Amino acid sequence: MIKYFDKLTDAVSAAFSARAVDTDKLLYCVKADMDSDGCYFDVYITYDSDRLYILSGYDRLVRNKKTFDSAFDFKDFAEYENADIERLFVDRYQYTCRLIAKMTDGRELPLGRFSSGFSEKFEQFCRRFDCLKRNETPDDSALDDRHIYCPKCQRKYPDPNRRFCPYCTKRSWIFKRLLGMFGNYKWQMAAILAMIFLSVALGLISPYFGTKLLYDDVLSESGSMYGQILPVVTAMAGFSLISTIFSIGYGIVISCIAPKVVHDLRTKIFEAMQNLSLSFFTNKQTGSLMSRVDRDSNDVYFFFTDIMPQCISNVIKILGLVVLMLMINPLIALCMFGIAFLVLAGEFVWMRGQRRHWRNRDIARRGVNAVLTDALNGHRVVKAFAREEQEIERFGTRNDALYTADYNRSRRSAWFFPVQQGVYAVFNGLIYCLGVFLVLNGQLQFGGLTLLISYFGVIWDPMFFFMYMGNDWTRCTDAAGRMFEILDNEPTVKEPEHPADIPDGGLKGNIEFKGVTFEYEAGRPVLKNMSFKAEAGKFTGIVGKTGAGKSTMINLISRMYDVTSGEILIDGIPIKQIPFSALRESIGVVSQETYLFMGTIADNIRYARPDADMEEVIQAAKNANAHDFIMQLPDGYDTITGSGGISLSGGEKQRISIARALIQKPNILILDEATAAMDTATERKIQNAIDNLKQGRTIIAIAHRLSTLRDADMLNVIENGELKESGTHDELIRQKGAYFELYRLQSLSLKSIGIGD
Amino acid sequence: MKQNTETIYEVDTLKLLEPDKLELIPEDSGLLTLRYEGEEWHRVTLTRLVPFISGTRYISASYKNDREEWKEIGVIKDIDALSEQQRKTAEEFLDFKYYIPIITRIKKITDNRMGYLFLEAETTAGDKRIAVNDWWHNFRMIQNKMISVTDADGNRYIIPEISKMDKASIKRLQLFI
Numbered sequence: 001m002i003k004y005f006d007k008l009t010d011a012v013s014a015a016f017s018a019r020a021v022d023t024d025k026l027l028y029c030v031k032a033d034m035d036s037d038g039c040y041f042d043v044y045i046t047y048d049s050d051r052l053y054i055l056s057g058y059d060r061l062v063r064n065k066k067t068f069d070s071a072f073d074f075k076d077f078a079e080y081e082n083a084d085i086e087r088l089f090v091d092r093y094q095y096t097c098r099l100i101a102k103m104t105d106g107r108e109l110p111l112g113r114f115s116s117g118f119s120e121k122f123e124q125f126c127r128r129f130d131c132l133k134r135n136e137t138p139d140d141s142a143l144d145d146r147h148i149y150c151p152k153c154q155r156k157y158p159d160p161n162r163r164f165c166p167y168c169t170k171r172s173w174i175f176k177r178l179l180g181m182f183g184n185y186k187w188q189m190a191a192i193l194a195m196i197f198l199s200v201a202l203g204l205i206s207p208y209f210g211t212k213l214l215y216d217d218v219l220s221e222s223g224s225m226y227g228q229i230l231p232v233v234t235a236m237a238g239f240s241l242i243s244t245i246f247s248i249g250y251g252i253v254i255s256c257i258a259p260k261v262v263h264d265l266r267t268k269i270f271e272a273m274q275n276l277s278l279s280f281f282t283n284k285q286t287g288s289l290m291s292r293v294d295r296d297s298n299d300v301y302f303f304f305t306d307i308m309p310q311c312i313s314n315v316i317k318i319l320g321l322v323v324l325m326l327m328i329n330p331l332i333a334l335c336m337f338g339i340a341f342l343v344l345a346g347e348f349v350w351m352r353g354q355r356r357h358w359r360n361r362d363i364a365r366r367g368v369n370a371v372l373t374d375a376l377n378g379h380r381v382v383k384a385f386a387r388e389e390q391e392i393e394r395f396g397t398r399n400d401a402l403y404t405a406d407y408n409r410s411r412r413s414a415w416f417f418p419v420q421q422g423v424y425a426v427f428n429g430l431i432y433c434l435g436v437f438l439v440l441n442g443q444l445q446f447g448g449l450t451l452l453i454s455y456f457g458v459i460w461d462p463m464f465f466f467m468y469m470g471n472d473w474t475r476c477t478d479a480a481g482r483m484f485e486i487l488d489n490e491p492t493v494k495e496p497e498h499p500a501d502i503p504d505g506g507l508k509g510n511i512e513f514k515g516v517t518f519e520y521e522a523g524r525p526v527l528k529n530m531s532f533k534a535e536a537g538k539f540t541g542i543v544g545k546t547g548a549g550k551s552t553m554i555n556l557i558s559r560m561y562d563v564t565s566g567e568i569l570i571d572g573i574p575i576k577q578i579p580f581s582a583l584r585e586s587i588g589v590v591s592q593e594t595y596l597f598m599g600t601i602a603d604n605i606r607y608a609r610p611d612a613d614m615e616e617v618i619q620a621a622k623n624a625n626a627h628d629f630i631m632q633l634p635d636g637y638d639t640i641t642g643s644g645g646i647s648l649s650g651g652e653k654q655r656i657s658i659a660r661a662l663i664q665k666p667n668i669l670i671l672d673e674a675t676a677a678m679d680t681a682t683e684r685k686i687q688n689a690i691d692n693l694k695q696g697r698t699i700i701a702i703a704h705r706l707s708t709l710r711d712a713d714m715l716n717v718i719e720n721g722e723l724k725e726s727g728t729h730d731e732l733i734r735q736k737g738a739y740f741e742l743y744r745l746q747s748l749s750l751k752s753i754g755i756g757d
Numbered sequence: 758m759k760q761n762t763e764t765i766y767e768v769d770t771l772k773l774l775e776p777d778k779l780e781l782i783p784e785d786s787g788l789l790t791l792r793y794e795g796e797e798w799h800r801v802t803l804t805r806l807v808p809f810i811s812g813t814r815y816i817s818a819s820y821k822n823d824r825e826e827w828k829e830i831g832v833i834k835d836i837d838a839l840s841e842q843q844r845k846t847a848e849e850f851l852d853f854k855y856y857i858p859i860i861t862r863i864k865k866i867t868d869n870r871m872g873y874l875f876l877e878a879e880t881t882a883g884d885k886r887i888a889v890n891d892w893w894h895n896f897r898m899i900q901n902k903m904i905s906v907t908d909a910d911g912n913r914y915i916i917p918e919i920s921k922m923d924k925a926s927i928k929r930l931q932l933f934i
Contacts, residue, residue, distance in 0.1 A: 038856045040883035091787060095857040095913045098787075108786060117911030166873035166888060166909075359932050720824055 004140065005121040006031040009059065009070035012044055019077050021053055027132070030125045032099065032112030041075075043112045045099060047129060052085060052101070054078045054111055080109075087133065088126040090119055097122065120521075127565070139565065164488060174477045174484065178300065181265065185257045192250045192257075196309060199246035200316040202239045204324065207454045209236035212328075215447030250309060258304040266297045269486050277492040278560040279520075296479035303476035311469060314462035321459050328448045328455075332435055336456045339427040343420060344463055350416050351467070357409040364402040371398045431456075493562050500577040507570050507578070507586040508536040509668040509698025511557060516566035518552055526552045528721040529566065534714065536571070536667075539699045541709035543739060544718035550702045551591075553718070554672050557700065558587050570668075588666030590674040594650075594657040598642035601630055604656055605637075608664040620663040625682060626655035651682060671701040675708060683708065706743050715739065772831035774818065776838040781846045789850060791818055791830060798830055803850055806832065809899050812851065813837055858882040860906065860916045863926040866933070868892075873909070874933070880914060887914060898934050 006029050008016065013023045029046035035056070043056040060071040084104055088111075091098040097119050101109045114122065131138040150157060150165035157165055182189055209232050217223035218232050225232065325333035375382060375391045382391050435452070438444040511534040518527040526549045534540040542550045555561050556568055559575055568575040575583070588608070596604050605620055606612040612620075617637065621627040629652055633639045639646050641656075648656070658674060675683040687708060703709050710729050717725040717732070717739045724738045732739035780792040784800065791801040798820045806815040816833040833839070836847045858880040867875040874896070876887040888909045889895050895907040904916040919927060919934070 034882065038858070038882055040858075040880075040885065093854045093856065095855065115910070115912035117908065166875075166890075356931050363934070720826075 004028050005125060006044070008044065008046075009072065011070040011072035012055065012059070015055055015057070015072050015074050015077075016044075016046075016053065019053075019055070019079075021079075022048070025049070026053075028125055028128050030099075030112075030118075030121055032114040032122075033118065034096065034113040034115065036110065036113055038096065038113065042072075043114075045112055045125070047082065047132070049132065050082055052080045052082060052111075052129075082129075082132065085129075085133075088129045090122050090126060092116065092119065099126070123519075164485065174480050175473075177484065178476075178480045181261050182257065185261075188253050188257050192253050192309070193312065195246045195250035195253070196313050197316055199243045199250065200313050201320065202243035202246070204317065204320045204455075204458075206236055206239040206243060207451060207458075209233075209239070211451040211454050212445070212447035215450060216445045217447075220447075254305055254309055258301055261304070262297050262301040265300065265483060269297075269483050272487050272489070275491055276486070276489060278555070279492050280489060296483050299475050299479035300483070303472055307469060307472045307476070310465060314465050317462045318459065321455050321462075325452060325455050325459075328452050329438065329444050332431060332438070332444070332449075332452055335431050335434065336452070336459075339424070339431065340456075340459060340463060342427070343424055344467060346420060346423070347464075348467060350412075350420075354409065354412060357405065357412060361402070361405040361409055364398070364405040367398040368395070368402050371395045493559055495580055496577045498577070499579040499582075500573045502573075502578065502582040506582060506667050507573075509534070509586070510536045510569075510571050511540075511668070511698070511700070512569040512572075513553075513556075514567045514569065516556065516563050516568060518549075518556060518561065519564045520552075520561075525564070526721050527556075530718075530721070530723050531566075532716050532723055532726060534698060534700055536698050537696055538713040539701070539711065541712035541715040542700065542702045542718060543706060543709060543715055543742065545742075546704075548718040549721040550718055551672055554589065554591075554670050554700070554702065557668075557670065558589055559583055585664075586666055587668045587670060588661035588664045589670045589672065590654075590658050590661045591672040592674075594653040596641040596648070596653055596656060599640065600635075600638045601633075601641055601656060602637040604641055605659045605663055607660050612663050616663055617659075620659040621656075623662050624655045624659035626652070626659050629655070651679070655682075666697075668698045668700070671699065671703075673702055673704065675703070706739075706746055717742070772829075774831040774833050776833065776835075776840075776843075779833065779839065779843065781839075781843055781850075783846055783850070787853075789846070791820075793830065801830065803833075803847060803854070805851065805855060808855065809903060812855070813848075816847065816851070858885070858914050860904075860914050862923060863929045866929050868932075876906070878914070885914075892933055896933050904930070904934060 008023060008026075008029060016023050016026075025048040026046045027048060029044055032043040032045060033040055035041040035043070041056060042059045043054060045052070045054050047053065055074075055077050057075040058073040060073065061068040062071045063069075080101065086102045086104050089100055089102065091100045091110075093116075095116050096113055097116050098113050099111045099122055101111050103109060128138045150168060213225070213232055217225045218227065218229055220226065322333075322337075325336065371391075371394055375395065382388060432453075435444065435449040439446055439449055513530050513532050516527055516530045517525050519525045530549075530553075542553060544550050552561075556563060557570075557575075559578075559580070562576065570578060570583075570586075597607065601621075602614065602617050605617045614637075618627060621630055621637075630637055630639070633646065641648065654674065661669060675687065683705075691711070701709060701712070709715060712729065715725075715727060715729060715732055716723055717737070719738055725732055725735060727735065727739075729739075733743065774793060778794055781801075782790040782792070784790055786800060788799075789801045789803065791798045798818075801818055801820045804817040804819065805812060806817050813836045814834065816836055817829055818831055818833065819827045819829045822828050833847070836844050836851075839847060860876075860878045860880050862879040863876060864879065865875075865877040867877075874889040874892040876885075876889065878885055878887055887906060889906060890909045897905045897907075899905055902918050902920065904919060906914040906916070908914070916922065916930075919930065922930070
């Protein structure tokens with residue numbers, strides 16, 4: 001039964017069955033999306049234990065009352081004996097790929113063409129076919145954790161690590177989920193709604209006293225309250241005051257709840273980010289992630305504290321106004337609604353056009369900012385190459401574009417609003433005439449007319465609010481959607497469900513790679529079927545050219561990523577069964593990329609072991625040869641580093657980073673070009689420090705300068721992701737292989753610049 | 758000694774291939790065989806060095822060595838300078854390698870799905886509903902006239918010249934470019 005990679009629809013299954021294919025025996029299936037000419041076409045490629053089948057045609061959906069049924073327009077069918085196929089492989093082009101079958105007679109048969117975005121599943125399909133050829137059972141555990149299809153609409157998720165389907169999920173779903181976060185504040189929410197209702201209702205009644213009651217009953221001799229001004233004025237002021245008090249009340253309650261909800265959301269997101277795998281961070285820009293915690297949470301906060309209460313209040317206001325106005329005089333009320341509709345419709349049309357101008361302005365502004373950032377960040381280069389004039393010109397071009405965008409936008413506004421006001425004034429005048437006519441004919445009292453005019457003035461705000469609220473709603477749901485994306489994202493590297501027992505004292509460091517293959521991108525293996533051992537307590541060096549896969553090996557040992565195939569064992573335990581805490585406590589990494597957090601130098605050194613006392617901090621700094629420069633700083637170990645702190649050189653940062661790894665006292669110490677940014681004398685000192693730490697510790701080191709690895713107990717030479725040679729320095733020199741060549745070239749290059757023997 | 762030092766610091770220079778000395782022969786593998794000045798390379802690929810500026814100028818010819826590293830043989834300045842047959846071979850290869858669906862008409866753009874933008878488009882490969890995530894990054898204007906679209910699956914589409922599209926399509930696009 002096919003579980004991966006593309007599902008067979010009922011119609012496709014029927015088409016296969018019609019050609020005597022037992023679909024229950026099919027193992028894996030992929031769907032190519034093009035024909036040989038590059039036109040969209042549906043090609044199902046699948047196999048069972050004996051044969052490979054290719055079915056092509058067009059998938060269709062046929063409406064069946066309220067549901068859709070699948071249909072398939074058959075075009076072609078082909079089948080091949082698995083025995084005749086040597087292997088399957090993906091032939092990549094720039095934007096498309098082909099699945100090729102290398103036949104046992106040497107021919108290469110193209111089986112299907114597809115868009116390059118689908119290459120990963122085809123690579124995996126090929127790998128599984130290879131397993132079948134070798135009579136091996138493929139490891140599908142990595143696929144089991146992935147969520148490929150939306151259970152509701154059956155379409156593929158764009159991101160298998162995020163169970164979110166943009167095809168069938170409505171925007172309101174995010175809003176409902178966001179509202180759900182207010183679930184702990186039900187009573188407060190009920191109080192808010194009640195206060196908003198009372199505030200608006202009282203606010204609407206208030207004008208009645210100042211207009212209709214005042215003119216028709218108090219000031220008119222025939223009025224029921226003739227001359228009683230004080231109670232009317234008191235009632236008017238009282239209603240306004242109580243309305244304002246309720247308004248303040250709900251504002252206070254909201255301002256207490258909304259920040260708490262946003263605070264909780266921000267905390268959850270940050271916690272979720274900390275649990276995500278490294279691959280998530282390498283695929284996202286740091287700035288974009290930072291904005292999710294910062295700007296997006298502010299957008300959500302603004303919506304709930306500002307927009308939501310206004311929305312509720314304006315709904316009540318509009319409904320109240322419509323009822324009250326119709327009650328006073330339906331004819332004038334309907335005329336007023338007609339004018340309101342015309343004005344709003346005009347503004348709506350104008351606004352749609354204006355969106356384009358705003359977007360143009362936004363793009364132009366980003367263009368100006370990009371040149372500004374470029375020129376300011378690269379000012380050294382600008383000055384060094386005397387390109388000031390060109391930069392001014394480049395900025396001028398972008399600035400001109402911004403001016404044009406601004407001018408077009410403003411010009412459109414400049415004529416629209418006066419015209420709108422003019423049209424409004426004309427229609428308003430006509431309504432007044434109608435009102436006066438009705439008053440003169442005794443069909444409407446003067447106070448009623450003034451109350452209607454007063455209400456007509458009030459109705460605009462809520463109407464314009466709803467017209468422009470769409471942007472705020474979109475901004476809020478987009479922001480919340482982006483935040484939920486992080487919350488919903490599942491780490492690609494997961495904590496073991498059934499962790500192995502790790503003995504006291506942690507892992508010793510017997511590391512074994514068993515046929516490890518790793519790909520950051522499908523079909524482009526960085527490590528290829530690599531097997532090697534690093535013994536506990538020994539110093540293992542990894543040597544190779546840039547891009548050979550050395551740092552990837554380190555990432556795999558510290559389980560930043562999981563292997564694509566094969567296995568890594570530490571002390572005989574599969575790495576996937578070792579709890580993260582035990583793994584991280586046992587492994588200390590000093591990498592090329594050093595990062596110092598905001599805080600003192602002492603805090604940075606004791607980052608991995610906050611309980612380390614000051615003596616241990618100083619000892620680690622001394623071991624890392626950092627003590628001498630730290631004591632020269634005015635604030636010594638209390639010197640603030642990181643954002644806003646003192647700026648240290650690359651070598652100084654690196655030494656603090658080494659001290660940070662040393663204080664952890666890990667059983668396995670990994671040095672990834674740890675001394676690359678240092679001069680030879682400093683490097684030698686640190687090397688001595690590392691030598692001191694070797695006792696009882698497993699050290700794995702990567703270095704370009706082979707001299708630093710000369711004393712390694714074992715050297716592994718990596719080339720294009722493959723292990724080429726292993727042995728001690730002397731053994732490898734005697735072998736005269738890849739290591740010898742690298743060593744010879746380095747010696748020669750050092751000699752040519754006057755260094756070395 | 759001197760020779761060794763030179764090997765280490767050998768400077769890579771641009772080698773322009775002379776059109777009249779060059780011969781391209783299609784292979785069954787889909788790649789090419791290149792003959793030039795008495796030498797012959799197999800499994801050769803051609804690469805457009807300036808694909809957005811010109812599809813026929815500055816075409817690099819390279820092959821994979823034993824260490825699976827791509828090595829450049831040289832650069833053809835303009836394939837239009839090749840003989841008719843050779844030009845046809847190079848063009849066919851490049852057209853296949855750089856095949857990309859061209860968006861000819863935008864029927865509808867829906868922008869309301871939590872960071873996803875849906876384009877209902879007519880392309881040279883047929884009708885397609887394209888889901889674009891994070892359109893700001895995956896909807897890129899190139900050289901002020903061309904748009905490159907990358908969908909949620911990582912597939913690419915292109916609009917080579919926006920001004921040549923119909924007015925309705927341009928209007929729909931304008932909010933996103």
